[in-house]
Amino acid sequence: MNLTDTHSHLYAKEFKDDLDESIQRCLDDGVERIFLPNIDLESIEPMLALEEAYPSNCFAMMGLHPCSVKENFEKDLSLIKDWLTKRDFAAIGEIGIDLYWDSSLLKQQQTAFIKQIEWAKELKKPIIIHTRNSFNEIFEILDDLNDDHLSGIFHCFSGNIEQATRAIDYGNFWLGIGGVLTFKNAGLDHVVKDIDLSRLVLETDSPYLAPTPYRGKRNESSYLKLIATKLAEVKNVSLEEIAQITTANSKKIFGR
Template identity: 50%
Template sequence: MVALIDTHTHLFAEEFDEDRELAIIRATEAGVTRLFMPNIDDTSVEAMLALCNSHDGCYPMIGFHPTSVDENWKERLGTVEKWLRSEQVFYGIGEVGMDLYWDKTFKKEQMEVLDIQVKWALEYDLPLIIHCREAYPELLEVLEPYRKTLLTGIFHSFTGTIEDAHKLMEYSGFMFGINGVVTFKKSILPEVLKSVPLKRLVLETDSPYLAPVPYRGKRNESAYLVKVAEKLSEVYDVSLSEIGRVTSENALKVFKNAENSF
């Protein structure tokens, strides 16, 4: 069995309320050895910590998602910051980023919130887990001043073009998070990844979302990470064990403070 790391899963979400413990068991049985949990916003921290603080191999992150940015963002982000500055150990700043797919009302505020959290990542020397949907120009505008810094992280759920990939690869401390989208029939990702070396990839599920083929349309879970790894084995024409080895090494380069945790 190949050992894999899920760098992005939301097993604390309500979609798992009926079988959360079983989902963790299934992930372990599938060879998924570590689960990295990005927070969503001020409303999700306690559920995430309840899960991670009671399971080995579960690593919480703290952040404020762009789609949660609203007219009360300062107060809500303040709550998240209090958690960051508490005694709780976190392994990354995320999930953060830009999302203009659903609504552009708070575009300026999203950019400000992202910039604040980039500064947190640098202050705490933690990786930044970046979500971006229909907003690459705005994302790159925020990140540009930090290009020469020691900022590291993951471009989560990367589904961009070859041009997008080349721009993002200039941020040498970042990996590309690849999930079930790579298995979709109409996905351009397998072609785009021909321009991205395997040493820049990490695996993720984004469960409960984006289930890979043959589970597409169903609830996703960390056990399905194997299907993502199998597809990358085809794309890069290397063994499944090589995919597991390289992507796990890449994950632990990003999450430095998780490397020796057990």
């Protein structure tokens, strides 16, 4: 069984004491591919160090997280762009809009999101979209910019069936399904059951959003198996089929 975690911050400080052990637990549970989204300028070094240590298992992305978009975001973006010209990355991410904590920088977040979408098109890379409390704002931008050259993942999808359908209808986008699927009253299981497996990928968002029974504790990529098991239950298929299809989907997205 080969599972793919399409979104994990395993390089975060929460893993500084047991990173190698955490990676080994992933491999023991069949999680053989882990995609690492960038957050800000400070996260680049530990992310690339993890990729270098596990080149067959960990794959770095590059982008500026919406919560990292501050007043000086244009300077940060220029440094992100420099990295994209230096070497290859699996995707542009994690990018998007986050209105959960603060809406005062919406205009700056929109500008940063649009600019990074343009880079993704130029480089023919998928985008990893952060949509917390911002589906309408995300859709407004994608309605203008989506074309055959744009693809990616709606990271940590927890929306309703209408939002899921709209995301998929862009043509080259998938839904990233994580620990929220296992939450008793989240309702994501009712949405996912009506979405074809060909449009789904798995993720943990480690160290955040740990699945049941670890909810509220540190998440890690080895817990992806719990999410895959729940998806198998919702879809009434085997765990092996979930692993095969979602990993194939991830390879289609990332080209690796």
